[in-house]
Structures are given as C-alpha cells and as structure tokens.
Amino acid sequence: MRKLALEDEILLQLDKPERYIGNEWNSVMKDPSSVDIRFAMCFPDVYEIGMSHLGIQILYDMFNRMPDVWCERVYSPWPDLDKIMRERHIPLFLLESQEPVKKADFLGITLQYEMCYTNILQILDLSGIALLASDRDRDDPIVIGGGPCTYNPEPIADFFDLFYIGEGETVYPRLLDLYRSWKKSGRGRADFLRQAAAVPGIYVPSLYRVSYQEDGTLASFVPAAENVPTKVKKQIVMDFDGIPYPEKPVVPFIKATQDRVVMEIQRGCIRGCRFCQAGMVYRPLREKRVERLKKLAARMLANTGYEEISLTSLSSSDYLELDELLTYLIDICKPRGINISLPSLRIDSFSLSVMSKVQDVKKSSLTFAPEAGTQRMRDVINKGLTEEDIRKGAGQAFRGGWNKVKLYFMLGLPGETEEDIRGIAQLCETLAEDYYDIPKEERNGRVAITASTSFFVPKPFTPFQWASMNREQEFLDKAHLVKDTVRGMLNQKSIRYTYHDAGVSVLEGVLARGDRRISGVILQAYRNGALFDAWTEHYRADAWEEAFRYCGLDPYFYTARERSTEELLPWDFIDTGVSRKFLEREWERAKKGIVTPNCRQQCSGCGCTQFQGGVCLEEKLSGRKNSQSSVSGG
Structure with a gap:
C-alpha cells in the first residue's frame, strides 16, 4: 500500500x-x-x-x-x-x-x-x-x-x-x-x-x-x-488532429476552479487584437476535425462523470464546424443534464440559434469582451467590433432569455482619453436601455450587467510591446472615473462595476517585460516573504518595494516609458514566426486607429505561413487561392 x-x-x-x-x-x-x-x-x-x-x-x-x-x-x-x-x-x-x-x-x-x-x-x-x-x-x-x-x-x-x-x-x-x-x-x-x-x-x-x-x-x-x-x-504542432489528447483527464477529489471536462476545439486565433499575446504567439489557427471532437467528448464524459463540458479556444465562435459540434453535444448531453459551456465567444458572431440550443440544457450568464468603451478605442486595439455588433449580439441574448451579462474591458490602453474611459459606463447603460426596450413578455425579469476592468499590461510579441504603461495612481483614477460615471446613469442599479488591483498590475508589467536583472528582485522579494502574489489576501506590496530598493532597480523603468522600435528587447532572441516588421506595422496602425482585417478576410503577412510551407491556412480552409503567399514574411 x-x-x-x-x-x-x-x-x-x-x-x-x-x-x-x-x-x-x-x-x-x-x-x-x-x-x-x-x-x-x-x-x-x-x-x-x-x-x-x-x-x-x-x-x-x-x-x-x-x-x-x-x-x-x-x-x-x-x-x-x-x-x-x-x-x-x-x-x-x-x-x-x-x-x-x-x-x-x-x-x-x-x-x-x-x-x-x-x-x-x-x-x-x-x-x-x-x-x-x-x-x-x-x-x-x-x-x-x-x-x-x-x-x-x-x-x-x-x-x-x-x-x-x-x-x-x-x-x-x-x-x-x-x-x-x-x-x-x-x-x-x-x-x-x-x-x-x-x-x-x-x-x-x-x-x-x-x-x-x-x-x-x-x-x-x-x-x-x-x-x-x-x-x-518556437515549436508548433501543425497536425492538430494527430496529437494525443487526454481522454481520461485526472478528476480531483475537491472542486477545481474549472470543474468540468475541457475540450480544446482549436488552437490559435484569426483575430489580430493588438494587446493579446496569445493571439499572436499561438498563430496560425489550427482546428480539430469535428468527428475527432465528437469521439473525444463522448469518451471524456464517460471517463470522468463531470456535469459540464467546456469548448475551449481563444475564440470559440470562429470554429468553422461549431453548429455541427453543438448539435451533437446537445443530443448526448441534454438527456444526462450535462451543461455545455462556450467561453471566449465574440458578441458579433454569436447567433441566436446557437444560444437557443445551449440554453435548452442549462442557462447561465453570458460573458463578452468588448475591451473598450468607444469605437475609436476598439479600432486602436483592433478588436474588430462595432457598437452595432455589440448591441445586436446582446439583443439576441436578451431575447433568447438571458438577463445576466458580464462585460470585460481594459483601462490604460495606449492613446486612451477621458471620453474612452467614460464610454465603458455609457456602453453598459446603452445595453441596459436596449434590454428594457424589449417588451416585458419577451425578456426575463430585470437585467444585470457586470462590467469588469483589468488594467492594460503590454506583453512581448504584441504590437503594444513598445507601449508605456500607466502608473498605479493613474489606473486607480481611471477606475474611479468609470465608477462615478456608472453612478450617474439612469440604470445604475442594473450595472455592477469591479476592477482589478492596480499595484499587482504594475508588478505584472515589470515581470512581463523585464530583463535578467529582475531575477534578483524576485529572489529578494521571496526572501522578504512574497508568496502567492496572485492572491489578493497574500500579496505583499512592501516585500516587492523593498526588493526593488535592495537591487537598485526602478520598476517604472520597465513600465512607464514608451520603448523605441530600435531598442533591443530582452525577448528578441525568440522567433515566434510572427515577424517584428509586422508588429511594428501594427503599432503604427494602432496610433492612427486603423483596423487590420482578420485572417479570414485578408492575409496581413504576419509571417506565420512559414509553419505551413508558405501557404495561408485560412485561405486554404476557405477554399480560396493563396494570393498573399508572397508577403508571408511580413
């Protein structure tokens, strides 16, 4: 034993x-x-x-x-x-x-x-x-x-x-x-x-x-x-159907944060959000075939006993065979009372038919990420969402029976203005008004909109890797402006606003873009008692402040200054497949508020076709000739 x-x-x-x-x-x-x-x-x-x-x-x-x-x-x-x-x-x-x-x-x-x-x-x-x-x-x-x-x-x-x-x-x-x-x-x-x-x-x-x-x-x-x-x-899997996937995942004795079967339907993303590291470094998009996913789902549910299955990816609604997969999952999950979770949905491509299928099993709140409150700011970050998209998608959700919506935003984005900040509260108010404009018999009680803001942290291998980051007090001032604006809204009782810890976000920015000298700071912070820094109740700002002083380093050197595109960056020795020239071009387009089409609309020459022998995978999937392969190097 x-x-x-x-x-x-x-x-x-x-x-x-x-x-x-x-x-x-x-x-x-x-x-x-x-x-x-x-x-x-x-x-x-x-x-x-x-x-x-x-x-x-x-x-x-x-x-x-x-x-x-x-x-x-x-x-x-x-x-x-x-x-x-x-x-x-x-x-x-x-x-x-x-x-x-x-x-x-x-x-x-x-x-x-x-x-x-x-x-x-x-x-x-x-x-x-x-x-x-x-x-x-x-x-x-x-x-x-x-x-x-x-x-x-x-x-x-x-x-x-x-x-x-x-x-x-x-x-x-x-x-x-x-x-x-x-x-x-x-x-x-x-x-x-x-x-x-x-x-x-x-x-x-x-x-x-x-x-x-x-x-x-x-x-x-x-x-x-x-x-x-x-x-x-960077090493990357191109035969996405051929790699192993856990059909018998380990099931914990206690409830985990994600207490469900998790099935990866695709890896990578066709979107070009300029703040999103995952969307850049996991390029190109690779999808699992729907027949493979059907077999996986059945086996994983049988081998675990979970009461929920989650379809995970960076943008689940971009999966080309989503309707067929959901139809199958409804057939096997509904009789057993198993819930189907669809995280990472884009509000612009979220259809009423998909919502109605999922709600037949179990209804819960919907989560979307507009990321910014104004159209100007969404163009800067290349979110690819219009206010019409957001209102239409939310309206479909409301008419489909949902009355709880969570919206994720960021504060401190490059070029942000007071109007952009107030726009977060105003967008929530607009959605609340749209809900109450629906006849009572077509909606489900009172609407509850939760708006949550994280603080923007520039990450390596994104077009924003050169951007400056707000200081702690700047973040807090912006969060308070959103909060005060919400309080002035007619539907304030229907809107709840939360924001992240500003000090933790600044430290995250240092650790995200730091150089090798930061190892000494981390070591000293640990010796000072820093541990479980991701947990609010355990985060010790004093341990980190003392560590920076001990090592003679200024944290704002790594966060508050905008970096030149000529500067040698600590991560420049890594080749992710996405070219530096492409990232620089996207940085300039962000400053001008110019939107770059997603990969299914047009190849932008990011460089990742090198993993596919110069062939644009998205054009291949869409049955189009690869007219953009000549710019594959970015």
Whole structure:
C-alpha cells in the first residue's frame, strides 16, 4: 500500500488535505523501477488552480503514454502546509508516488502567469533544489519551464536550466532521448545543457551573455558558446488532429476552479487584437476535425462523470464546424443534464440559434469582451467590433432569455482619453436601455450587467510591446472615473462595476517585460516573504518595494516609458514566426486607429505561413487561392 508523505496528524491540521494525497480518478501509477525517466510536472499555484490547467493535463497524458517515462504532479503547498513543511523539514513531494520531488529527473514548471514567480522559488526551496541554476549539481533535477511566460523568460532566467519555447507536443521526445544518453554517459550537467541547446525550441539561459547600456537598456544578447543558436525558434504542432489528447483527464477529489471536462476545439486565433499575446504567439489557427471532437467528448464524459463540458479556444465562435459540434453535444448531453459551456465567444458572431440550443440544457450568464468603451478605442486595439455588433449580439441574448451579462474591458490602453474611459459606463447603460426596450413578455425579469476592468499590461510579441504603461495612481483614477460615471446613469442599479488591483498590475508589467536583472528582485522579494502574489489576501506590496530598493532597480523603468522600435528587447532572441516588421506595422496602425482585417478576410503577412510551407491556412480552409503567399514574411 502506498504510504502518504504526510501523517494523519498533519493532514487533519490542513484546510483541504485532499490537495496532497493524490490517487485521484484517472491518475497514473507506475513502478519507479520500470521507467528510465521520472518527470515532475508542476503548476506553481494551489492545487485547485493547477488542476484546472489544460496544458498540464495534455502533457501528463502524453508523457505517461511513453512506457519508460512516469509523469507525476506537484503543486504549490498552501501557506498552512508550507509552514508545517518548513518547521518539520518535510521535503516537497509528488502526488502519485508521494516521494520527494528531488527524486525526479526533470522538474517541469508551467509558466502561466507572471504573478506566480515567487511560487517557483517556493517549489524549488521546499524540494531542496538550489534556487539558482548555477548552484545545481548532476544529481539535481533538470528544471525546465514552459508556457506563455516563456515568451520572455529573462526575469526568471537565473532559476531555470532550460526553457521550452512553443507547444509541448513537439520536441520533448527528442529532449528525453538526449537525456537518456547523457544519464548513461556519466558526464557533467553542463554537457547535457550544451547538447540540449541544439534541440529546436530549447533555450538554455546560462549559455547566453547579456550586457547593458548606461541608460539601463540592453546593449547585447549573444550566445556564449559555439553551436548555440542566436535565435530560438518556437515549436508548433501543425497536425492538430494527430496529437494525443487526454481522454481520461485526472478528476480531483475537491472542486477545481474549472470543474468540468475541457475540450480544446482549436488552437490559435484569426483575430489580430493588438494587446493579446496569445493571439499572436499561438498563430496560425489550427482546428480539430469535428468527428475527432465528437469521439473525444463522448469518451471524456464517460471517463470522468463531470456535469459540464467546456469548448475551449481563444475564440470559440470562429470554429468553422461549431453548429455541427453543438448539435451533437446537445443530443448526448441534454438527456444526462450535462451543461455545455462556450467561453471566449465574440458578441458579433454569436447567433441566436446557437444560444437557443445551449440554453435548452442549462442557462447561465453570458460573458463578452468588448475591451473598450468607444469605437475609436476598439479600432486602436483592433478588436474588430462595432457598437452595432455589440448591441445586436446582446439583443439576441436578451431575447433568447438571458438577463445576466458580464462585460470585460481594459483601462490604460495606449492613446486612451477621458471620453474612452467614460464610454465603458455609457456602453453598459446603452445595453441596459436596449434590454428594457424589449417588451416585458419577451425578456426575463430585470437585467444585470457586470462590467469588469483589468488594467492594460503590454506583453512581448504584441504590437503594444513598445507601449508605456500607466502608473498605479493613474489606473486607480481611471477606475474611479468609470465608477462615478456608472453612478450617474439612469440604470445604475442594473450595472455592477469591479476592477482589478492596480499595484499587482504594475508588478505584472515589470515581470512581463523585464530583463535578467529582475531575477534578483524576485529572489529578494521571496526572501522578504512574497508568496502567492496572485492572491489578493497574500500579496505583499512592501516585500516587492523593498526588493526593488535592495537591487537598485526602478520598476517604472520597465513600465512607464514608451520603448523605441530600435531598442533591443530582452525577448528578441525568440522567433515566434510572427515577424517584428509586422508588429511594428501594427503599432503604427494602432496610433492612427486603423483596423487590420482578420485572417479570414485578408492575409496581413504576419509571417506565420512559414509553419505551413508558405501557404495561408485560412485561405486554404476557405477554399480560396493563396494570393498573399508572397508577403508571408511580413
């Protein structure tokens, strides 16, 4: 019988002991003596958040299909267990085997959100692994990072041996083969890192040298050894139907944040929202065939017992076979009372027929993201939505029986004016008026509109990567202006307004666009007690302020200044397939408020057709000749 790493006496002291016992439905158990490689897959946040992450489920399934690899999971211990583990010197352990993380060959850390960076140090610290990669020896696990934050890995470069740039289904087999050979050779850790640097998509920070100008900007970023690539190219899956997908996802004992079956219907996006990193770095759009999705849905529901299935993508309503897929899901879900969730819907392409199908199963609030309150600002960010689109889509929803609508906006966008800020409240008021203009017999009680604003954070590999970011007080002043404007509206009782933490957003901006010097700030903040920074009740601004002072760095150097397109950026060594020339062109079009058509309307020459042999996938899907292939390089 498997022995738990924590004694009963400790488990009884914890808020949710189920986070730490493992053995969940569909978790994979193997004999450690029968495998060559043990891979610890880590999400650096609490169990409920990590168990909701699709990427880990995909990689967990992929690795465990390999007969000589055992992939296990580990998450950040909540502060109650963290305290006990430090006091009693209990090493951090893997859920499946309940053995120490340090027994693994690899520690793979998913980098989903910058505000989890101090949790990475918690994981290393509790595991007994040196925090700095330069201090590790041959017996330590290889610490590798993957996920969206790797598109600027420099702020955490000192803590990682490797980064995997791109989609995980591609070059891991080659990397693991390399590791097997190295492990048998008896050679040193540095030898493996040098060999790994030759694997496409693998970035080894220790093999690059960085220098700075007197003004603090980057002067150079160059390889420090032979056969180390100047550019690290993103890895991408093009055979999207052929890759493995977890038909038996692990089902937690406690309710996770996303307590449902999650089915990825497509990857990438045809839209060109200028603030959206995912929309740029996950290009081009790749769809799963509807027949494949039907089989997956049936198997995943049968293997989990969930009461909801979510169709996930960056823009679900752009999936070409959505109607056929929904018809099938209604047929199998309705008799069993299973809800169908459609996140990431665009209000302009959301049809009444789709809504009426879904509401037959279970009705809940609808969520849309206009992102900006005025047409001028939506053109600046290239949202591709008109006010007519928004009002028409909301009107269809209201007549379809919905009376709860959530709207997401951003404050602090480049070129924003007071009129744009007030426009958020005014758009909500317009939708409320439209609702009450509908005859009573055609609507469902009172309308409830929730408007939520996040604060704009410029991200690498977007046209806004050069933009300045507001300071904390500027963000708060803008949020208060929206709040005051809502209070002056006739339908204020039907409108609820919330906004994010401004201080956290500024720190996110530093971590998103920082350079390698920020590693020292993160380390010092962790030593000052910073942990679970993504959680409002645990975020400690003082720990971070002291860390910046200790390291002699100004956070506003990384956020408040607009960057020149001539400046060398910390992430310029990565090739995402989307050309810098395209991003610069989009930055200029944003300043002029010029809209760029989406990929199905016109190829904009972003450069990503290099992954398709110069063929524009969207034109191929639409049955059109590729008349734009000559501009594929951007």
